[in-house]
Amino acid sequence: MIPSQMLKGVLEGCILEIISRQETYGYEIAETLSGYGFGRIAEGTIYPLLLRLERNGLVLTEYRPSDLGPKRKYYSLSEAGGAALREFRSSYLELETAVNKLLKRDENE
DSSP states (O other): OOOHHHHHHHHHHHHHHHHHHSOEEHHHHHHHHHHTTOOOOOHHHHHHHHHHHHHTTSEEEEEEEETTEEEEEEEEEOHHHHHHHHHHHHHHHHHHHHHHHHHHHHHHO
């Protein structure tokens, strides 16, 4: 299980990545994260992040009918969201490289 403090730092970028692949809604995002090994992410974590992404203009939203109940709010990536995702990818890869170098060095000592 990934510790929540570690997860919080990357969750927003991971959500942008999921939305960049296809229009999707909150529950589906949580299920996708779970499928990639993130564990169960609480709705109280996902939906505030989605609201912040929307407020910051990184995602676009559209309500659509659902066969299973009330309308669903679908998210798609805005142009600004695409730029934020590219920045996240670059920053994350830089961090991953640094952490891997450190951990590998510790193994060799």
